[in-house]
Amino acid sequence: MEFSVLDKQTLQCVMTEEEIADYGMDKRSIYQNDARAVDFFRQIMQRAQQETGFVRQGESIAVHAAFLSDESLEITFSSGLGGSDQTDQSLSALSQSESEIEEQERKKELERKNEEAAQIARQMETAILKSRHLIHVTEFCGKAPAGLKASLYEYRGVYFLLADVREYGVRDTARLFQLADEYMESICYTKSIAAYIREHGRCMIRENAVEILGKISRNG
Numbered sequence: 001m002e003f004s005v006l007d008k009q010t011l012q013c014v015m016t017e018e019e020i021a022d023y024g025m026d027k028r029s030i031y032q033n034d035a036r037a038v039d040f041f042r043q044i045m046q047r048a049q050q051e052t053g054f055v056r057q058g059e060s061i062a063v064h065a066a067f068l069s070d071e072s073l074e075i076t077f078s079s080g081l082g083g084s085d086q087t088d089q090s091l092s093a094l095s096q097s098e099s100e101i102e103e104q105e106r107k108k109e110l111e112r113k114n115e116e117a118a119q120i121a122r123q124m125e126t127a128i129l130k131s132r133h134l135i136h137v138t139e140f141c142g143k144a145p146a147g148l149k150a151s152l153y154e155y156r157g158v159y160f161l162l163a164d165v166r167e168y169g170v171r172d173t174a175r176l177f178q179l180a181d182e183y184m185e186s187i188c189y190t191k192s193i194a195a196y197i198r199e200h201g202r203c204m205i206r207e208n209a210v211e212i213l214g215k216i217s218r219n220g
Helices: 015-020 033-050 089-091 096-125 134-143 170-183 191-200 209-219
Strands: 002-007 010-015 062-069 072-079 124-131 150-153 158-164 186-188 202-205
Touching: 010 033, 010 062, 010 089, 010 134, 033 062, 033 072, 033 089, 124 191, 134 158, 134 209, 150 191, 150 209, 158 191, 158 209, 170 186, 202 209
Parallel strands: none
Antiparallel strands: 002 010, 010 072, 062 072, 124 158, 124 186, 150 158, 150 202
C-alpha cells in the first residue's frame, strides 16, 4: 500500500488486489455502495493519516476511487471542501460503474474461452458432436458456421456428427463450441472415438451433413 501527500488538502493511496482482499473486499463489493464499503474507505483514510501525518482541513472529506489497468485501486482523499462529511457519498465518484465491471468480466471470460478454443483447435482434426435426438442435430446444423464439413453417424440410438475442423479458425471453433453447448449433449475430439464411430456406426450422411441438415432446419 503506497500513500502520497499531494498537497495540504489531498492525500492519495494506491492498493493492490491482495491488499484490498486483506480488508475482506474486492472490486464488486467496493461498488456495492453500502455501509461496508464506506467503512473500508474510513479505515484506509485513518491508516493514511497515521502513516503520513496528514491532518484533515475542516470537517468534510470527499473520496474519489478508480481501478487502474493493473486492477490496483487508486484512492484520493480531499478535505476542506465545505459542507457535510461526504465520505458516505464517496462511491458515487468511482470512475467505473458496476455494469462496466460486469462487461469487463464478460470480455475476460470470452477471451479465456477463445484462447481455450485456440489451443484445442491446434490439436483437433475431427470434432465429435453427440446427441440422442436427431432434431437437436438438425437445429445445430441450421446455426453452424458456413462451410463446416461433416458426416452423420448413428450408433446404438445416438447420433454423432463428425465435423472436419482441421482448417477451422479460432473464432469459428469458439462458435462451434458455443453452439454445441446449446444444442448437443457433448463434444470431444479424441481420434480413437472418431475412428470407432466410423467403423461401428451406421453412416446416415457421408458428406455435407451440416449443409443438408441445415437446409432442412431453415426450411422447416
